[in-house]
Amino acid sequence: MGGMTTTTPAMRPLRVLVADDNPLNLRLATRILRDMGHSGVLVGDGHKALEALRAQTFDLVLMDVTMPGMDGVEALRELRAREAAGMQRRTPVIMVTAYDLPEDRRRLLDAGADGYVAKPLDAERLAAEIRRVLG
Template sequence: MTTRSSARRPLRVLVADDNPLNLRLATRILREMGHSGMLVSDGHKVLEALQAQTFDLVLMDVTMPGMDGVEALRAWRAREAALGARRTPVIMVTAYDLPEDRRRLLEAGADGYVAKPLEPERLAAEIQRVLG
């Protein structure tokens, strides 16, 4: 599974998922693409990490305990808008792959969307599409 990204430089990715297996899979895929990831397990930790550091991309599960991915996404987009900050690209990850799910996530502020289970080629294509 060699999936080198066509990105010009290694990306720093914030990966959010409450499932340790999904975190390991995402980390492995990103590493094989030449990127590095910081791992968090819920939406509150996403917001803390985004306030503390700059990331090139966020890869975030929709369903997490406490604050889910959609709530975290909406909160972060509101913060970016209030501060006039650069928009951080966010790709949402979900087990639900229906057109209305995609529309709901894009309306919440997502830049992209991938369905589980994560597949290296699909993730690489979505990263390339989102980052241009």
């Protein structure tokens, strides 16, 4: 029994912004990230996600598509516009959605998402997508 984790062998600890309005989803995402050796900062909507991204540096964003106020797609488009304008550095974004249809995936990638996972969050699937997105 070694101290090595089998989920993400060669990955350094990441600082992840998790944007979701559902407390259960936030708790689940936090637990999965912690088990992978990463730390999460939690926010409840797109406006708060953009504020956090303006104020702090993150390695990755996990963004729920459906949130009140400003949804994940709006927040993603705004973030990509800021990055294109040179207002902040580019941050990889994995969208989290309940809808897993090809047209949904296309819409999210067109909006600037780097990756995509379906709900309910699955530790192995999320780990694989994080590895894929961060190369």
